[in-house]
Amino acid sequence: MVVLAVMSVPISFMNIVTKYDVLSLISGAQYLSIFETEQLNAQIMLLLKSHNNGIQLVQLFWGLWLFPFGYLMFRSGFVPKVFGILLMTGCFSYLIKFICALLFPEISIPSYVQWPASMGEIGSCLWLLIMGAKEHKNKEKTELQKVIN
Incomplete structure (x- = not known):
């Protein structure tokens, strides 16, 4: 029981990285000016989908x-x-x-x-x-x- 609960913790932490990446992309930093708005939007949606996939994976351990x-x-x-x-x-x-x-x-x-x-x-x-x-x-x-x- 403890092993299954503990296994979800590092996956959850790594999944939080995608949220920070989204915040980096919408920050408006100067180094992002080389990307078109559509490219930034596509990257943001990809990261949000990746975050959703990570939540679905960690739900396996939350359930087990x-x-x-x-x-x-x-x-x-x-x-x-x-x-x-x-x-x-x-x-x-x-x-x-x-x-x-x-x-x-x-x-x-x-x-x-x-x-x-x-x-x-x-x-x-x-x-x-x-x-x-x-x-x-x-x-x-x-x-x-x-x-x-």
């Missing part, structure tokens, strides 16, 4: 780490199981969006495909922030407390 995270939340007993189910479903919604964008770029995927991922991520964060993790009572813990007391 949700399955083990959702499984851990489902099995933990500290948070409601529905968040784990939503996160595992969200993994597949990210994968569907990535595969469709790769194989069928002309088809626009509706935004509601990623609702399970959004509800699972935001819901689990809010649950942990507001409610916290409830104490999991098991037999070993109560026996250990008796020994300590």
